[in-house]
Amino acid sequence: MARSPRSAVKKPRLRALPGRSTPAPSSEPEPDDEALLACARDVLEAEANAILGVTTRLGAPFLKAVRLVRACAGQVIVTGMGKAGHIGQKLSATLASTGIRSVFLHPAEAVHGDLGRVARGDVILALSNSGSTEELLRLMPAFKRMATPVIALTGDAQSPLAKGSDVVLDIGRIAEACPMGMVPTASTAALHALGDALTMAVMRSRPFGTDDYALLHPGGKLGRSVQRVFELMRTGPANPLVRDIAPLSEVVGVMTKTPGRPGAACVVDRRGRLVGIFTDGDLRRRVEQGLTDFAIPVRDIMGKQPRCVTPDTLVIAATAQMRELRVDQLPVVDVEGRAVGLLDVQDLLAAKFV
Template sequence: MARAPRSTAKKPRLRALPGRDAAVSAPPLPEEATASLAYAQGVLEAEARAILGLRLGESFLRALALLRGCQGQVVVTGMGKAGLIGQKLSATLASTGIRSVFLHPAEAVHGDLGRVSRGDVILALSNSGATEELLRLLPSFRRLGTPVIALTGEPESALARGADVVLGMGRIEEACPMGLVPTASTAALHALGDALAMTLMRSRSFGTEEYALLHPGGKIGRSVQRVFEVMRTGSANPVVRESARLSDAVGVMTKTPGRPGATSVVDKAGRLVGIFTDGDLRRLVEEGRTDFTLPIREVMGRRPRCVTPETLVLTAAAQMREARVDQLPVVDAEGRAVGLLDVQDLLAARFL
């Protein structure tokens, strides 16, 4: 078979992004870019209007009362995009100490309804209020005696009629060229769920300590951790009496597990009076003061910076950076040295 003649037409030159091998099309014309930015801005404004247009009243307070009195778990359910918003709402509730589970309506009619029991409260999300999979669950919820709170854009819908409390958003114009893709309505649904969750959290005694217990990892966990969770204690906390010799202090620093580069110096009552560090030892050597029989009180650093066990680790880390020190003694309310915060531990926990 004869080959087709090779085309002599030049291909359009494609411009590559800096630092990347992949070729991309040339940027849009200025008028196209302007139109795109204007349309995108309109999407943001449409979603903002949908959220700001929500009005809360007596039904919101009734929903809060049901959630506060929930003896079981909050079961969040919804299909499609509303279901995805529901999954996030359930996760938010769980992260703030409210027992919650997401129930997929399609799976519920095939056995997952067993996740629901008397004492639970249902949060049902549907913009149309006509989601077939959700409506099929209403008779089962009634038989189980679980109250239903409906979050919907249609307060006269079948879902609203079957619910105990209705949080109606009203009809919302979608931010979409066809007016069909859930955009502004899901933004409003998301915001309404957050309003419920955060108001419920505010009404309970749920503070940073409880939040930290549920968020041990990542940036959030680090932001609420306290010094007592990471400080060195017991045999790992180097301490010498102020009457000890320099050699004793160096021995304690060397033999303490983890080899911290410092030791706290305390009085008879165990109260912190000073600190001695590797840096102090190097300076003594540089000055020719190598008499290791010297009392540690004569060469220790006095009035050292210190923190309490309840200090936020982020606050302590900031103090260490500001003072350019690698260790901070930890003292209790009576000024007793109860721990040591070491820079190596903060680096390992990604605080520095």
């Protein structure tokens, strides 16, 4: 039998992955831009409604959960599988950032030894929309033996997880914001929001202020937003102090020899209280005017009643004040008016405040 001649151009073939069938090309037209925007709006609306729906379910169980977490003597162990597990990891990180000791426990790893991270005094936060996640249910008997209370965040108050827990925070049955109704979207948004609500309620119920927050957030924009002047100000040998009766020559010497060359000197009385400031700019202006008497007492030529800040002032507030005054240094005084430090623009630059 004669073979038919081969075509000069070969048709491309889709290579199937092992165990998968090659998808057939879709005959449906691609959605237009407006349809895609409408889809996005529907998702956001569905997730927003899911979160708002949880607000109507808050009550006595939520308050009990807040008290359990607040009174936790050990760690808050957050656990969950799949998408709920990812939400749980964020929840654990949020708890830790507000001063509540917390770790995330992966359910699959827990049954192979990581359960050793759990101890008496801990509290369990278990996340599962269905409440029937097999990996979580396998841990429940161990939690009972360890006498660790379990708080379930779930969408089914009658699920095995809910029935085995000490407290149930029910988000209710939520329709997913997915064309197929399958991809976790609205339900995970509700779990996420409920976890944040629990954390913020616990935070509100215990002593935790901006200083505590700053201690746990030393880096990045968050850290800078709560940083205090005492963390950046120059003190000790780096704080240029001169007496008000000192001659200008001595003041210039102090400004020159002080570590870091701050370009200013804080002028104090005999009790160490701030009475003025003298800067490089003041010196340049005198020289330009031909005033070169370096024996003159600094109290006669200093800037009097200088603007200053306290050690507890927020650095961002002090930075704004320096911008407004167009100065490069701000004296730092204590409650008695003593000059205890100097805030210099060089240090603000290094800390990325300017």
